[in-house]
Amino acid sequence: MKNPEQARLFALEQLNLLDTTPSESFDRITRMASQLFGVPISAVSLTDTNRQWFKSRVGVDHQEIPREKAPCAAVCDSAEIVVIPDMLDSNVYQDSHLANTGIRFYAGAPLTTREGQTLGAMCVLGREPREVTEQERATLVDLAAMVMSQIELQHAFGRVDPLTGLANSGQFDEDLQDLALDAPGERRAALFTEVVEASKLSDLHRTMGPAFLDELTRVSAQCLQEAIGRDSPLYHLGGCKFIHLVSADSDARLVDHALRLRKNLMDLESAREVPVQVQPVIGITSILLGETTSSDILRSAHAASLDARQMGKGAGAFSSALEERFQRRSMLLSDIGRALDGDDELYLVFQPRVSVATGFCQGAEALLRWRHPVLGEVSPAEFIPLIENTPMARSLTAWVVCRAIHQAALWHR
Structure with missing residues (x-):
């Protein structure tokens, strides 16, 4: 004792x-x-x-x-x-x-x-x-x-995650404000770690159970904290997502550091500390204390991790090109409501379906198009994936069905 x-x-x-x-x-x-x-x-x-x-x-x-x-x-x-x-x-x-x-x-x-x-x-x-x-x-x-x-x-009460014992996103926000008071304008880098892809968490929850996910989160938290050291606070953001701050460095060195952390997480599988294959990815973003909010940090670091996963990389840094893509996606999401309410942006084109045997047109496929006032013609391959998981999806579907039926009625008459 x-x-x-x-x-x-x-x-x-x-x-x-x-x-x-x-x-x-x-x-x-x-x-x-x-x-x-x-x-x-x-x-x-x-x-x-x-x-x-x-x-x-x-x-x-x-x-x-x-x-x-x-x-x-x-x-x-x-x-x-x-x-x-x-x-x-x-x-x-x-x-x-x-x-x-x-x-x-x-x-x-x-x-x-x-x-x-x-x-x-x-x-x-x-x-x-x-x-x-x-x-x-x-x-x-x-x-x-x-x-x-x-x-x-x-x-x-709300600042420490009871599962991992780590500080949570609320504490991250407060610590960031305190750092800004202590060292305003100082450059740092934030590393966002996603141990398991978000889309696979529900599958693991269903097949392995919630207790398994809790244990995976605890083991991952311990692994990361030991790897970065006790002098650098690690924050748990929920699920199997974590974030921590490091000193500013070149993108190449930060990516090398992130890849070493990723290897530590992947070694959990080979050491049989976790019974499933983990594919962690780490997003990196540079910040200026006092000039970058916690929400902006989480957004850009998460975007960097999503981009790295999509590119098949273990880690990636947020870049100006990535920021431009994010701003474009944000504009499309914010402007779709206005487009649905107006008559001069969204429109349908129709692809005939013709019987080869008879030569008669048996129908047509309605294809949605968007002529954005700033971005010009936007492919549905770009904006549909952004909208399909939002409340706007129903409104957009209704808009397409209504316009297609109206056109079919005109042709019929």
Whole structure:
């Protein structure tokens, strides 16, 4: 059985808080604490093995301090409020790191999980000695509870996928915003991994059962996370789809990296960790922090993966040509409603069916055409596949049937 400190550190690690980017949801609380206590410094401090790491901080530049002689460590060890009116009067803290940097006052309340594990402290600090009233002690406890509510909200209610333990798309969106605040304009690359083609998921669900798909997702998540390392968060997007960010590089190097990840996934089959053949594909897109939304990232990376699969490649990068094809498809999808309502874009042409034996016309095949006002003549081979899986399919079918019957009536008369 783990000793209490091992159990505490394990609980802290499972929450995936250490060494993550700053978060506005926590920064609001630290700003509030600084204002309520009238002190320049406030922090959400997490007690790691040998350090105090700040998930959020106000009034201090450094991200961490040594755990030794840190008052937050005492809060964590005791699971109680610790107040130090003047560090220079304390035999324990007068030569501590904080005291040596000019800190005189400290007050911290424990951050405790529902299971009783103390993660660190919600603390306020000042450069002048001061006392703490009972009302201020209660306020500090309330602020610590707000921090824990935020931690639980992110971990248990909608930010962590219960199947894989990975952060989900909602957390990806928030982390992306936090990265943009921390490094605006910095270039990164997103890698979108689809382990199993979406069209085959329903077949696997029907033949192998939902438990198999869950296990395949868990094994794939573990394989990818081990391959990219714990320092790079992996996000589960549902099904067998994942995304993660890497440093910017040339398309060729990024594709090589993606192909190595793909090989790790395919090795699961040869190692018989999964009983079916997986054909993973990885789409890559370049992003600028603060200038590319999460929805745009997911769209372009997914488009790159679809293009790579269609081309028979294991990985591919999003390109300007791919963007042009996407914009064209988007235009066609958005404009079909207008075309159905008008009379000058969609039209039918008729291919006669003539009996070779008699020479008589026995009927005609109605063929749909679209004269787009911007794109010109658009082949049905291009727009029908886009529309057939949308609600517009019924309207388009009705339009064709109505016009064909009308033409047949004219000929009959």
